[in-house]
Amino acid sequence: MKLHISRLSLLAAALVFSLGFQPARAAPGETVIVALGDSLTAGYGLPQDQSFPAQLQAALKARGQNVRIVNAGVSGDTATAALQRLDWALPDDTRAVIVELGGNDALQGIPPEGTKQALAKIIEKVQAKGLPVLLAGIEAPRNMGKEYVEQFHAIYPDLAAQYDVLLYPFFLDGAALHDGLMQRDGIHPNGKGVAVIVDKMMPKVEALLAEAGGNVDSASVGKALLEKNCARCHSITATGASPLAKAPPLRDVYRRFPVQELESGFAEGMGSRHRDMPQTQFSTEQVSAILNYLGSITGVPPSQRPRSDLPEQEAIPP
Numbered sequence: 083m084k085l086h087i088s089r090l091s092l093l094a095a096a097l098v099f100s101l102g103f104q105p106a107r108a109a110p111g112e113t114v115i116v117a118l119g120d121s122l123t124a125g126y127g128l129p130q131d132q133s134f135p136a137q138l139q140a141a142l143k144a145r146g147q148n149v150r151i152v153n154a155g156v157s158g159d160t161a162t163a164a165l166q167r168l169d170w171a172l173p174d175d176t177r178a179v180i181v182e183l184g185g186n187d188a189l190q191g192i193p194p195e196g197t198k199q200a201l202a203k204i205i206e207k208v209q210a211k212g213l214p215v216l217l218a219g220i221e222a223p224r225n226m227g228k229e230y231v232e233q234f235h236a237i238y239p240d241l242a243a244q245y246d247v248l249l250y251p252f253f254l255d256g257a258a259l260h261d262g263l264m265q266r267d268g269i270h271p272n273g274k275g276v277a278v279i280v281d282k283m284m285p286k287v288e289a290l291l292a293e294a295g296g297n298v299d300s301a302s303v304g305k306a307l308l309e310k311n312c313a314r315c316h317s318i319t320a321t322g323a324s325p326l327a328k329a330p331p332l333r334d335v336y337r338r339f340p341v342q343e344l345e346s347g348f349a350e351g352m353g354s355r356h357r358d359m360p361q362t363q364f365s366t367e368q369v370s371a372i373l374n375y376l377g378s379i380t381g382v383p384p385s386q387r388p389r390s391d392l393p394e395q396e397a398i399p400p
């Protein structure tokens with residue numbers, strides 16, 4: 083473990099100089115998100131184009147989002163070390179921040195309270211700039227003992243609730259413990275593992291983009307979600323016919339059903355007809371993004387749609 087850490091800090095030094103810093107100015111229309119983290123963000127052991135920031139940016143571009151992800155990962159960084167470099171890690175045009183830290187704290191056995199305080203200060207500083215945060219959690223290794231592991235685990239949901247920020251509970255979810263997705267150290271994901279992480283985290287990143295507002299409007303997030311999950315059967319444009327004849331165009335569905343029903347339908351999955359779909363449930367933020375998009379193509383925003391067509395107390399005939 084010791085050896086590993088010192089190797090990481092050496093690499094940290096190397097990274098600070100070699101990564102240099104990406105141009106601080108956003109191209110027109112581009113949304114800049116800073117990924118603040120440790121080696122998991124920096125892309126330890128990976129070619130730069132396979133790092134988390136690079137793969138996340140490519141995935142967002144493929145979904146039509148004009149986003150640049152700044153790699154502000156420094157291998158070996160604890161939460162406290164990242165707090166110390168925070169001021170210069172955020173370019174002026176930053177619109178949102180992903181915080182992925184704590185793994186080195188756990189490896190070094192830093193008391194969870196200290197990690198929590200440093201993360202809290204990071205969130206406070208980012209929020210003081212008016213920027214939304216997506217907090218990604220990490221788990222402490224089992225050999226730290228049950229009490230430590232539990233206290234450490236609680237840091238992330240506690241902070242997310244306290245500061246009302248988006249939470250992605252476990253950064254390595256889907257990759258950790260999968261041999262084919264991790265590097266030989268068992269700590270860092272390989273390129274394929276990062277792809278899994280990016281895919282799993284995407285809904286939260288899209289929610290972060292929606293919070294970042296500005297040129298990334300909620301409707302375009304909704305459009306991207308529908309394109310990815312629904313367009314293979316339903317028409318999602320204002321005029322197009324559905325590729326699958328029996329699937330109604332979603333603009334018609336939007337017109338026909340009260341908003342409340344759509345909200346609960348999209349949030350809870352769309353029933354048995356959609357059983358083979360990769361995604362049948364959406365978060366609250368995603369549902370509102372979808373409804374905003376459907377509102378934009380029908381010209382009737384969700385706020386102007388009837389809340390419910392159902393009569394208050396309809397007597398059921400015996």
Ligand code: HEC
Pocket residue numbers: 308311312313314315316326328329330335347348352355356359361362
């Ligand atoms: C594999 C094809 C397929 C995909 C993908 C798909 N749907 Fe459907 N959907 C259908 C079909 C077919 C129907 C009509 C079924 C029926 O009425 O019996 C339908 C019906 C619906 C209805 C109900 C409309 C009504 O009139 O009752 C809604 C709402 C809906 N889909 C939303 C979605 C959303 C949102 C997505 C993307 C998350 C999606 N669907 C993805 C095939 C699909």
